[in-house]
Structure formats: C-alpha cells, structure tokens
Amino acid sequence: MSVPSHQFAPVDGVPHIDTQTRKAARSPPHDDICCIYVHAGAGYHSHQNERIHLEACNDAAQIAMLILKNGGSALDAVEIAIKTLEDREITNAGYGSNLAMDGVVECDASIVDHYGRSGAVGAVAQIKNPISLARMVHDHTMDPLTLRRVPPNLLVSQGATDFAIEMGMPILPHDALISPAAKDRWMRWLSDLRSAERKSKKSSTHPSCWKIREKLESEDEAERQRMREQHTQNLLAACTFLSQSHSPLSSDDTMYDQVESNQSDSLPLSKRSSGSWNSDDHISTPELSEQTSLIDNPARSAFINSTQTVPTLSHCRDIPAGPDLSYNSVIDTSPQEEVHGAFSRKAWADGSSDDSDSGSSAHTAKVHSSTKPHEKAAEPHLLESMGSKTTETNTTRPAPPGPGPQQPEEDHITDTVGAIAIDSWGNIACGASSGGIGMKYRGRVGPAALVGVGTAVIPADPNDPEQICVATVTSGTGEHMATTMAATVCAERLYQSTKKGRGGEYIEVTEDEALKAMIENEFMGHPSVKHSNSAGAIGILGVKKMRTGVLLYYGHNTDSFVMASMSASDEHPACSMSRSNGNGQVAQGGRMISMRRSKKAKSTSRRQV
Structure with missing residues (x-):
C-alpha cells in the first residue's frame, strides 16, 4: 500500500504538483560531453586559505559532474x-x-x-539554500x-x-x-558603526542611514518584526562589550529619534550619558582591549565594501599553522581572540576606502605571526593550471589596488559564488548566490538576484549552424555591476x-x-564607476559553447x-587560483574542452574458453 505524500497549500489557486518527485527523462546521447564550471568569488584569497577555497570548488564540481553523468540537467x-558552496562556511552564501x-x-x-x-x-531570510528557492521560482x-496572470520570476524579502x-x-x-565567524564580524562591525555614528553626530552631520518607518497593518507583520528584534537582542546578549553595564541596543525608531533630538540638544557632549548611543566615550572591555590599543576603528570596518574577512590559519592559537588543521578548526577560530603582534595598515583588495573622513586609500590590519606557516602541497589536480595568463593595463581609472603577497593573513572575498553547467543534451544553465555585504540595509538586493547583472544566458539561435550560446556569472561590487549590466554586456x-x-564603434x-x-x-x-566613491571590483566567468567545443574565459581586476x-572526460576537476599583479591590472585566462568524446580503441581480445 502506498503512503500518501504530504500535501501543501496550493500557490495562487494552482493545483499542487509534487516537485520532489523526479520525473523520468530520456537518456542523454553518448557522444556529447557535459561540463561544469564554478567559482567562489573574486577578491583576495590568502595563501594560507588557498587550499580551503580550492577544495570547496573541487567538491562542488565533483558532485555536479556526478549529477550530469547520471542524466541530470544543467539546472x-x-x-x-x-x-x-552555500553549505561551506568560508563562502559568503547561505550558511555563514x-x-x-x-x-x-x-x-x-x-x-x-x-x-x-x-x-x-x-x-530572503531563514532559507538554508537560496539557490534551491530560486530554482522553485524558476519552475513555478x-x-x-x-485568471491568466503572469507568474513572477523574482521574489524578495518576506514575499520570498x-x-x-x-x-x-x-x-x-x-x-x-549564523556561523561563529559571521557573528564575530557583526559584533565588531556594530561597534565600528556606533563609533562612526558618534563621530558623525559630534561633527553635526547626518547619520549614514535613516530608517524607513512603516505602519504595521497586521498582527502577522508585527510578530515577524518582533521575532527579528528578539533575534537582534539575543545576538547582543552574548556580546558583553556592547551590553554589559550599558544600555541595550536601541530600537531603530529610538535610534533615529535620538539622532534628531541630539542635533538640537544644547547640552555639551561631555554631559551626555556614557551608556547612550550618542556617547563619545570608547567602551573598554577585555575582549577588545588588545585590538583597540593596536588598531583604529576604521581599519576594522569591513562592512564598508562588498567583502568579508575570513579567519586564516595564522590566527589559530596553540595550534601550529599547517596542513593538519581541519576545516572546522580554521573556520571556528575567532579573530578577536587570536589577534597578536603589531598591526600595519594595508589596502583592501577591491580598493575601497576604510576611512570616510579622509580621501586617502583604504587600509586594513595585517597580523605579523610569530611562526611561519608551513603549507602542505595540494594535490596535483587542485593545482592544475587552466591556462591562465595575466594582462597588464596602464589606466588612470578607479582600480582596486591589491596588497598581493604582502598581506597573506586575511581573506577579502567579494560576496557572490556562481556556476555554469552544460548537460549531455548540450543545454547550458548558470546560477549565482550571495549573502550580500556586511551591515547592509534591510531589504538590500544584490547582483546575485538580478538576472543580467549577476547571471546571464544568451540562448542559441535555431538557425545558427554553430549553435553558439553564452553564459556568464559575475562577482564584485554589486551596485556598479547593476549600473553597467555586467553579466549581459559581457x-x-x-x-x-x-x-x-572609441566613439561607440x-x-x-x-x-x-x-x-x-x-x-x-x-x-x-563607465562614468558611474569613475565618478563613484566606491571602487569597482569585478570577476567574470564566461562560457561560450559551440558545436565543436566549449570555451571557458575568465577575467578579474x-x-x-x-x-x-x-x-x-576528466578524472578530477581542474582547480585554479588566478592571481593578478595587483593595482587593478586585469588578469584573465581560459580553457577549451571538446564537445565530442574521444573514441577509445575497443578491445578485441576475448576470454578463451
């Protein structure tokens, strides 16, 4: 006797279709070849963490190829x-x-x-794998x-x-x-944000953001808002340097009401409460005392650009930095607890400024480890070259000056991960996923959700004898990529x-x-990038499929x-860490794969009876 499957409520009056049941499909042809291409973001990947990033891409490519070889589609x-990639804490997508x-x-x-x-x-919040939800929207x-309504192909926020x-x-x-490392970053960035707001109010300037006040019209919306606020309070409860002996985090309304009232307040700053959001006194705590004495707040303000900072092997305390460290031991290490040595200011990988009060180039902290990390050589297939090459360009346009090998202890990875696949039927597909920039506005939509900005596909023309089609995925400064329609243009x-x-020719x-x-x-x-206060960082992965083969092209600044x-036809994925010479120079490379399987000589020997 069959067990009835659980039925969910219909969507917009449409009868429910069990999307979890795999439908039978025709067998793929045996002469065409399938391919998978993945990337884990553009930015700066430290040499210590290089192996972890390569392994993440390696695992993603292997499991995707397993699906393709068993008749799965490119989607x-x-x-x-x-x-x-979303399930890996080291990436800024999904968990972490x-x-x-x-x-x-x-x-x-x-x-x-x-x-x-x-x-x-x-x-979208509270979803473990956003790419799976995007796939559901696509299928829907x-x-x-x-009533002949048009199904949506983009849903945001609570609607999603x-x-x-x-x-x-x-x-x-x-x-x-929320991973431990992400929670630690948020606590540090929140402290930096409060410090920046105090400086802004002290100089009688407006805060960097204003709350859009909405009137709650339903009990459900009020309950959702209460859950978000309770979640924020729970995070702060574990953050002693932000809550101990000080007033708790003010609600958004209270925060901005204080801003408006303090701008017209005649009392001097010295007479205001030290526990207030507007206090100009720095909070001294054991957790941050070492960092505060060694580094300025703006240098730790990683939320000012579309990068994330990931703990590295050199931050591990009481464990020598080496290849025997497990993946979890690297990720779970708290940067606040492992900071030691002297700090010096370096540039962000994407060239963005970390000090809003000056026009100088950005800087970040560099940790001088007392022990030299001993890197274990990766497997040959992890270090297999993809024919990469570096192209130097001389330009005066805004470019992301990178620290290169002078800053090996920290990762600064732009947020989007992506993949492009070609199945055995010759169909192409692509996708992208991202957690967005840190300390972003509520409801901010990044390039990974925008077709034509983070992902793009040009279908093959039925009358084209070469059957050319192209797919691209991008990673970088999302606002600039949205203005330039980066994926579509590429x-x-x-x-x-x-x-x-010149001249548009x-x-x-x-x-x-x-x-x-x-x-x-x-x-x-582009004029919008040249005249912007934010530097333009970008990494592009493009695949051009023809009847005779597949061409992979990538480039990044x-x-x-x-x-x-x-x-x-590959036994192992070909993984590559492309590195440029820095200073915004474009590095690019590629790989070619034949679309036809090589005919292996059939063995004519037979077992003798």
Whole structure:
C-alpha cells in the first residue's frame, strides 16, 4: 500500500504538483560531453586559505559532474554545485553569510536555463539554500496561474519566504544560518558603526542611514518584526562589550529619534550619558582591549565594501599553522581572540576606502605571526593550471589596488559564488548566490538576484549552424555591476566577439580581447564607476559553447579569483587560483574542452574458453 505524500497549500489557486518527485527523462546521447564550471568569488584569497577555497570548488564540481553523468540537467548541476558552496562556511552564501544591520542573514540567488528563463530571490531570510528557492521560482514560472496572470520570476524579502512556506521548503530560525565567524564580524562591525555614528553626530552631520518607518497593518507583520528584534537582542546578549553595564541596543525608531533630538540638544557632549548611543566615550572591555590599543576603528570596518574577512590559519592559537588543521578548526577560530603582534595598515583588495573622513586609500590590519606557516602541497589536480595568463593595463581609472603577497593573513572575498553547467543534451544553465555585504540595509538586493547583472544566458539561435550560446556569472561590487549590466554586456561581447571602441564603434576581436576590453572600458571606464566613491571590483566567468567545443574565459581586476572546471572526460576537476599583479591590472585566462568524446580503441581480445 502506498503512503500518501504530504500535501501543501496550493500557490495562487494552482493545483499542487509534487516537485520532489523526479520525473523520468530520456537518456542523454553518448557522444556529447557535459561540463561544469564554478567559482567562489573574486577578491583576495590568502595563501594560507588557498587550499580551503580550492577544495570547496573541487567538491562542488565533483558532485555536479556526478549529477550530469547520471542524466541530470544543467539546472540540476548548477543547483547542486551552488548548494555545496552555500553549505561551506568560508563562502559568503547561505550558511555563514554576512549579517545585515539587525543581525539577520538575507541572501540573494538566481538561476537561468538555456532558454533564458529565470528564477530569483532577493533579501530572503531563514532559507538554508537560496539557490534551491530560486530554482522553485524558476519552475513555478512554467506553471499557468488562474485568471491568466503572469507568474513572477523574482521574489524578495518576506514575499520570498512566504513562497517558500507555500512550496513546503523548511523555514529555519534566524540564528540557524549564523556561523561563529559571521557573528564575530557583526559584533565588531556594530561597534565600528556606533563609533562612526558618534563621530558623525559630534561633527553635526547626518547619520549614514535613516530608517524607513512603516505602519504595521497586521498582527502577522508585527510578530515577524518582533521575532527579528528578539533575534537582534539575543545576538547582543552574548556580546558583553556592547551590553554589559550599558544600555541595550536601541530600537531603530529610538535610534533615529535620538539622532534628531541630539542635533538640537544644547547640552555639551561631555554631559551626555556614557551608556547612550550618542556617547563619545570608547567602551573598554577585555575582549577588545588588545585590538583597540593596536588598531583604529576604521581599519576594522569591513562592512564598508562588498567583502568579508575570513579567519586564516595564522590566527589559530596553540595550534601550529599547517596542513593538519581541519576545516572546522580554521573556520571556528575567532579573530578577536587570536589577534597578536603589531598591526600595519594595508589596502583592501577591491580598493575601497576604510576611512570616510579622509580621501586617502583604504587600509586594513595585517597580523605579523610569530611562526611561519608551513603549507602542505595540494594535490596535483587542485593545482592544475587552466591556462591562465595575466594582462597588464596602464589606466588612470578607479582600480582596486591589491596588497598581493604582502598581506597573506586575511581573506577579502567579494560576496557572490556562481556556476555554469552544460548537460549531455548540450543545454547550458548558470546560477549565482550571495549573502550580500556586511551591515547592509534591510531589504538590500544584490547582483546575485538580478538576472543580467549577476547571471546571464544568451540562448542559441535555431538557425545558427554553430549553435553558439553564452553564459556568464559575475562577482564584485554589486551596485556598479547593476549600473553597467555586467553579466549581459559581457555575454554579448563574448557572443559577438567584439569590443566597444572609441566613439561607440564595435570592433571584431578575439574573445580574450573582448573580455579584457569589457572590464577596462565598459566597467572600470563607465562614468558611474569613475565618478563613484566606491571602487569597482569585478570577476567574470564566461562560457561560450559551440558545436565543436566549449570555451571557458575568465577575467578579474581583483587580486585573486578562484574557480574550478570539469568535463565528463576528466578524472578530477581542474582547480585554479588566478592571481593578478595587483593595482587593478586585469588578469584573465581560459580553457577549451571538446564537445565530442574521444573514441577509445575497443578491445578485441576475448576470454578463451
């Protein structure tokens, strides 16, 4: 007797379809080859953590190839590859992502198939794997709605969470997605934010953000707001240097009411309460006493750009930095407890400024370890080259000056991870996922949720004898990529093999030249990027599929870019950590894979009876 499956409420009056049951599909052809390409973000990857990033990409590529070899579609491979990266704490996607200002993880994700159909979610909370929810949105777009309504392909915030509930996806508590390292970063950044706000109010300037006040119209919305505020208070309860002997974190309304009242307050700053948000006195605690004496607050303000800081092997106390450290021991190490030695100021990997009060270039802390880390050589397949090459460019445009090998102790990784897959039927798909920048506004939607910005697919023309199609995924400064439509523009340049010259004229060039010109001229040289206070960091992974083969192209102006590729004929993924010469120079490379399997000689020997 069959057991009836659990039925969920229908969505918009559409009869429920069990999406968990895999439908039978025709067997894939045996002559075409399938491929998977993944990346774990652009930025600066420390040499100590290089192996961890490569292993994450390696595992994602292997499990995706397992799906493809067993008849899975390109969408299936993209979803499982990104889910693998989301479950890794070292990536800023899914579990372990950066926290918003109220301490809540809000993620973005999108997925695009070979027809260009897409599904995306933005600023969604309480979802373990946002890419799976984006896949559900994509599948839902192909189901007709009542009254001939158009199904959505992008859902954001609470609407995306409600959709997940209706589709039967588990909804987790807010703290289930917070890793110890992410919580530690949020506590430090919150302290830095308070310090910056105190300085701003002292100089009689407006705060950097204002709350958009909304009138709660329903008890459900009030309950959701209460849960978020309770979650924030629970985070602060464990943060003694922010709560002990001081007033608790003010609500958003109280915070901004204090700002407005203090601007007209005639009392001097010295007579205000030391426990107030507006106090100019620094909080001295055992947890931060060592850091406070060694480094300025702005140098620890990692939330000012789209990067995250990840603990490295050299931060581990009482354990020698070496290859015998487990993955969890590296990730769970608290930077606050392991800081030692002298600090010096260096530049962020994406060139963004860490001091809003001056126009000088940004700096960050460098830890001088007393012991030299001994790196274990990675497996040959992890270090296999992908034919990368570095192209130097001389430009006066805003470029991300990188510290390169002079800052090996910290990772500064731009937030988006992505994947591109080609299945045995020759169909292409791509996807991206991100936790966004740290201390972001509630409801901020990043490039990973925007099709054409973080992901793009140009479908093959039915009349094209070469059956050319292109997919691109991007990582970098999301606001600049949204302005320049980075993924779409790059896909167009690779598809047409052209670059935009002087006067808007399009010139036919190779794909390498087209990618390089797109980064230099149409992204870094875009007026919105040139006249912005934020530096433009970008990393692009593009795949051009033709009838005869698949071409992988990548380029980045950040210090490093980690990726992996694998075809059905490869025994192991080809992983690579591409590193540029710094100073905003564009590094690029690629790989070619034949679309036909090599014919192996059949053995004619038979067992003799």
